[in-house]
Amino acid sequence: MLGDIFGNPAAGLWGIAVAKNWKSRQISSYDVTGGNQDFVTIPPGGKVVVGEIEGAGCISRIWFTIRSGDPDILRRVILRFYWDGEEDPSVETPFGDFFGCGFAEYSHHTSLMQGMTSGGYVSYWPMPFSDGARLEAHNLSDREVGNLYYNIQYHEVEGVGEEVARFHAKWRRENPTEIGENYTILEAKGRGHFTGCVMSMQSYDKGSAVFLEGDEMIYVDGEAHPSLYGTGTEDYFQGAWYFTHGCFAAPFHGLTLCDKVDARVSAYRLHVPGAIPF
Template sequence: MITNILKRENRYCSMIKIFIFTFFVFSGHLSAQRLYSDPSFNSLIFPQNFTAQRESSANKDLHKNGDAVPIEPGATIVLGDFQGPGIITHIWTTVSSLDPFYGRSLVLRMYWDGSEKPSVETPIGDFFGVGHGAQISFESNPISTSSYGRAHNCFWKMPFKKSAKITVTNESTKYRTESFYYYLDWQKHETLPENILYFHANYHQQFPAKPGDYTILETAGNGLYAGTIYSVQNMELGWFGEGDDRFYIDGEEYPSLRGTGTEDYFGDAWGFRQFDRPFYGVSLWEGYFPGDRNTAYRWHIPDPVPFKNSIKVSIEHRGSVFNDLGVQLGSFIERPDWISSVAIWYQSPPAGFIEPIPPTEQRIAPYQVITIKDLEIRAEPSAGLTTSDISLDYSPGKGDASIELDFKIPEAGRYQINAFLTHSVFGSKYQPFLDDQPLGPELDLCISGHEPLWINFDLNVLAAGTHTIRFDGRGSSPDMRSMAVPAYYFGMGYLILLRLEDMAGYHEELNKLSK
């Protein structure tokens, strides 16, 4: 009997050991996936034969602050003009601008070894992994954003033999970039191998997508394909991602790399949802409805795609189409969504782009940006209300306050309603209404900070004329700090409308299928 008991205990001990071993191996795998161990860490234990260098927007007077540079509309600033050989290892930027879509208005360009044509040309927001000029935080291995999408970090390695020049151009015709902050960290080397490959990134768009596969990249040279940033703004109700990815290498007519669906290529399954991993993820996900904005990324760092002479990367833009009653009219339809992308690759010799990217007004959806000065505003109580041309601040000092804003639209249609609402340590709860009807859920505007954040109030069918948005106080937030002044604060910047009928391709397939 004692022998049997000991056998059972040994068996249980063995099972526990196996469980513990499996748990730690599995946990270690997850940790490795989330906290990918960069091989460059290995270099920290050996002496290095380079000189660390930095270009930044820092004030040259070490005793002063003022560490940013402005960029006037149409102007270009040079972030760095380096003499090689060298390797750029880190780029950080943040921006202060009244332009609500500066992520699409500011264009980043990089020139290698004295080339007159850029090897990197892309809107700055798309380069840092978020399309549409949107701002949102996400985390990946070579690219990350934080501070609600306002801080951008890049760790792609960018070698050059002779020289490197990096510029940013404010291609907005209306908005001045008030403050552009940046770091460029790089290494000055004595020599670099002759066979190094140069970093490239190129922006492409089709608004709306044309018949046939959407081309992400087509280039000639010798190199490695390294990453895709793919953005879609829906023109139909339904799922846009039934299309397959295809890689044509060195002139082949039939792709040697073929995918099984858009979400599969970006490491997800059964549609999209917002998530971030070191090498793949969905940095922005608003949904399946017309006007919704989405961005996915895929880094081929563990699995680069080599090519000797040329490469073409494309993807189908097929998916489902539903009518407004939720009836599916097709499941594998070529959709006219607004698609944009950034291809990232390394190649030699460096390629310069011949075709310029589209102008700013063609890179941004036809949003109507309504400023505070264009709104008719009423508040009860009226005490505590202050406004400027571009901002509204309301501190009524009571939890059941109410504020109304009248806006006019010239044309009837289906409108997506958005606003920049200020979330603050003094903020509280407010219920929005549109024309006396509830406009989405109750909002909690209390956070640790003072941040203007984009709020989407969904789609609404509006007649031409005047409409009213009202925010009724619903008391203090459960997150309100005990020492915070009970101001019951409400703040607002722009009201931003998007009339879907103004977007080329809207309901194009629905109208065909409904006949």
């Protein structure tokens, strides 16, 4: 059972020496003719199903690379992932933002769970399911995606325990935001745990970083006062002094874009460990 795997302390790095009880499989865009055209194309306004899996399992790694004549293609291709036959996707986010950087920008970096690496885009987030999974890429651009390469590795298991949650990732945008009003990163109902975010921000005023003075506030289970109250936006992303030394990438936090001329930043924070339950 997958729940036994997640609940076992040996599931971490020390678990490399422990025998596994799953079957490893991989879906990819390989050329079925035996040639070297190992990619798919997506017409303008079209979509492609990059993975469809039956039964129970857990996605352990996703890798893509993409090519298009649209300079904003990383914002205009939308990833939608569905678990257990659901009609509404549990994952719905622009391509680039999902892998760690906003503004349709490529930023070479690695974190523990996702990154952009020498032209590739990779995720190691575990994504369990008990009754099938479907992964789609939608092209909202007016230009073709000429090359989309992918491979998706997953574990095939006998079952998934009831205690195993599902992976969710949602993209939201407010443009412009309201001065003096808090911006809501996530509003979730039910049971789960918050494991992090990728956040991209731009100031009203070029060259100004004052917008980073906002404090994070995390309210759990309807409480009136936040359980977690921070000291500044760059502090939440583990930087300081308006990210004084520029971009960096660490396992659980990083700054993937730092444009001081146009006052744009993109950063990630992973609550791994330290997930926030609700």
